[in-house]
Amino acid sequence: MSAKKTPSAPARSAKKAAAPAPATSTDGVAPTDTPTPEQEAQPLFSELGLSEPIQQAIDEMGYRHPTPIQAQAIPYVLMGRDVLGVAQTGTGKTASFTLPMLEILSGSRARARMPRSLILEPTRELALQVAENFVNYGKHLKLTHALLIGGESMAEQKEVLNRGVDVLIATPGRLIDLFERGGLLLTQTKLLVIDEADRMLDMGFIPDIEKIVSMLSPLRQTMFFSATMAPEIRRLADMFLRNPKEITVSRPSSVASTIETGLAIVDAREKRRALRKLLNAADMQNAIVFCNRKRDVDVLCKSLIKHGFSAGALHGDLAQSLRFSTLEAFKSGELKILVCSDIAARGIDIGGLSHVFNFDVPFHAEDYVHRIGRTGRAGRTGHAYTLATPDEEALVQAIEKLTGKPIPRIEIPGVETLEWSEEPRTGNGRRKPARKSNAATATPEPPAAPATAEEKAPAPRKSRRSQGGAAGGSAAAPSTRRDSGLLPSAPDQPVTGFGNDIPAFMQLPRREKSVIPADE
DNA sequence: AAAAAAC
Numbered sequence: 231m232s233a234k235k236t237p238s239a240p241a242r243s244a245k246k247a248a249a250p251a252p253a254t255s256t257d258g259v260a261p262t263d264t265p266t267p268e269q270e271a272q273p274l275f276s277e278l279g280l281s282e283p284i285q286q287a288i289d290e291m292g293y294r295h296p297t298p299i300q301a302q303a304i305p306y307v308l309m310g311r312d313v314l315g316v317a318q319t320g321t322g323k324t325a326s327f328t329l330p331m332l333e334i335l336s337g338s339r340a341r342a343r344m345p346r347s348l349i350l351e352p353t354r355e356l357a358l359q360v361a362e363n364f365v366n367y368g369k370h371l372k373l374t375h376a377l378l379i380g381g382e383s384m385a386e387q388k389e390v391l392n393r394g395v396d397v398l399i400a401t402p403g404r405l406i407d408l409f410e411r412g413g414l415l416l417t418q419t420k421l422l423v424i425d426e427a428d429r430m431l432d433m434g435f436i437p438d439i440e441k442i443v444s445m446l447s448p449l450r451q452t453m454f455f456s457a458t459m460a461p462e463i464r465r466l467a468d469m470f471l472r473n474p475k476e477i478t479v480s481r482p483s484s485v486a487s488t489i490e491t492g493l494a495i496v497d498a499r500e501k502r503r504a505l506r507k508l509l510n511a512a513d514m515q516n517a518i519v520f521c522n523r524k525r526d527v528d529v530l531c532k533s534l535i536k537h538g539f540s541a542g543a544l545h546g547d548l549a550q551s552l553r554f555s556t557l558e559a560f561k562s563g564e565l566k567i568l569v570c571s572d573i574a575a576r577g578i579d580i581g582g583l584s585h586v587f588n589f590d591v592p593f594h595a596e597d598y599v600h601r602i603g604r605t606g607r608a609g610r611t612g613h614a615y616t617l618a619t620p621d622e623e624a625l626v627q628a629i630e631k632l633t634g635k636p637i638p639r640i641e642i643p644g645v646e647t648l649e650w651s652e653e654p655r656t657g658n659g660r661r662k663p664a665r666k667s668n669a670a671t672a673t674p675e676p677p678a679a680p681a682t683a684e685e686k687a688p689a690p691r692k693s694r695r696s697q698g699g700a701a702g703g704s705a706a707a708p709s710t711r712r713d714s715g716l717l718p719s720a721p722d723q724p725v726t727g728f729g730n731d732i733p734a735f736m737q738l739p740r741r742e743k744s745v746i747p748a749d750e
Numbered sequence: 751a752a753a754a755a756a757c
Contacts, residue, residue: 353754405756523753
C-alpha cells in the first residue's frame with residue numbers, strides 16, 4: 231500500500247470500488263487520479279529485482295511505480311547493506327523495508343522461538359500497520375509473522391513464537407518482557423528494522439532499544455528510519471549501523487502547500503460549539519480531531535456523539551481491542567471523525583483525510599506539523615484548522631516561527647472571535663483566562679511565604695546531620711532502639727537501619743559525599 | 751504541561 235498507484239485496471243478489482251472511500255490506504259502515497267508525465271518516466275517496481283510472488287502482490291494491489299525512498303532503498307537492502315533512511319510516514323517508507331525483507335526471507339524457513347527478523351515500532355498502531363503491510367505483500371509467500379505488543383494476551387503471542395516466525399513486529403516493552411521470561415531467542419535474528427527512531431527517542435525508548443539490539447547478533451543487517459536527523463539520532467545511527475547507505479527523501483519539513491490552514495481564537499467554553507460549526511462544513515469528508523489530553527478526548531468524543539456526529543475516540547488508556555477496532559472503523563469510513571491524543575499525531579497513515587482539527591494547540595510546535603501532516607497527501611488539498619484560546623499566543627507564535635509562516639486567522643460564523651489576552655498563561659492551562667482587571671489581586675505574591683518554608687525545611691536536615699556528625703552519640707541511641715526499624719522515622723530521628731553501626735560515609739556531611747577529585 | 755509503552 232505504499233506506492234503510487236496508476237489508474238490501471240487492478241484498482242478496479244478492489245472491494246470498495248466505486249464508493250468515494252477516502253480513507254483506505256494504510257501507508258504511503260495514495261492513488262492519484264491521472265498519471266503525470268513525470269510519473270510515466272518513473273522507475274517501475276518490476277525493475278527493482280523483486281521476485282515473482284512479491285511482484286505479483288504489488289501488481290494486484292495496483293501499484294506500478296515505487297516512491298523515491300522505495301526506489302532508492304530496496305536495491306541496497308537486497309544487496310545486504312545497512313540503510314539509514316531519513317523519511318517520514320507518507321513517503322512509502324514501510325514498503326521500502328517490508329518488500330526487500332520478504333525477498334530476503336523467502337529463501338528459507340523459520341525455526342521455533344527464533345524469529346529471523348525484527349521490526350521495532352514505537353506504538354501499537356504502527357506495529358499493526360506494518361503487520362498489514364506484510365500480509366498484503368507476502369500473500370503469495372509462505373512466511374509467518376507475529377505481532378508482539380502490549381495489551382494483548384501474552385500466551386497467544388508465545389504460542390505463535392514457539393511455532394517459529396519469520397517476521398516479528400514489536401513494541402519495545404512487550405519484547406523485553408517476553409525476552410526476560412525466556413520466551414524468545416534473538417540470536418538468529420539477522421534483519422533488524424528500527425522505525426521512527428526520533429519518536430522512540432522522544433518517548434524514552436532508547437535504553438530499551440539499546441538493550442534489544444545488544445541481544446542480536448552483530449552479524450545482522452540493520453535498517454534505521456527517522457523523520458529527522460538530529461545529532462542525537464545521528465549518534466544512535468552510528469551505534470546501530472555499519473557502513474550504512476544513507477537515503478534522504480524530501481519531507482514536508484514545514485507545512486505542505488496542499489494544506490489549507492486556519493486558526494480561530496475563541497473562548498475555551500465555546501470550543502466545542504466552534505468545532506461543530508467547522509465539522510459541518512460542506513467539504514468535510516472525514517476528520518481527525520486532536521486534543522492535548524486523554525481526558526478531553528473522551529469528553530469531546532461523547533459530546534460530538536451526543537450532537538449526532540459519527541465519532542470515535544482513540545488514546546492510550548483505551549483497551550487495545552477498542553483502539554484497533556476504532557481505527558479500523560475510521561479507515562473504512564464507518565466513522566467520520568476520530569478524536570484522539572497525540573498517539574495518532576505521527577506515523578499513522580490514513581489516506582485521503584480531508585480535515586485535521588486541533589481542538590487544542592499542541593504543546594510542542596513540531597507536533598503541529600506532524601498532526602496536520604495527516605492531511606493534504608498526494609497532491610490533494612487538505613484542511614487543517616486550529617482552535618486557540620486567548621492565552622495561547624505563545625504556543626501559536628512558536629508554531630509560526632517553526633513553520634515560517636503565519637496561520638491565517640479565520641472567523642467561525644456564529645462564534646465570537648477573540649483577541650490574544652495580554653496575560654501569559656500561568657499554570658495548568660485548564661484555567662479560564664484570567665480577567666485583566668482582577669489579575670493583580672488574583673495572584674497574591676506573599677513575600678513572607680518562601681522565607682517561612684526555607685526556615686522549616688532545612689531544620690530537620692541540619693539536626694540529622696549534626697546527630698550523624700556526633701558519631702552515633704549515646705544520646706541518640708535510645709530512640710533508635712525504640713523504633714521498629716521498618717517504619718519511616720521522623721525527620722529529626724537518626725537513621726535506624728544500621729542499629730548503632732552507622733557506616734562512616736553516611737555520617738559525612740552531604741556536600742562531601744559528592745566531591746569529585748579536581749584532576750580531569 | 752501531555753502523550754506513548756510492560757506486567
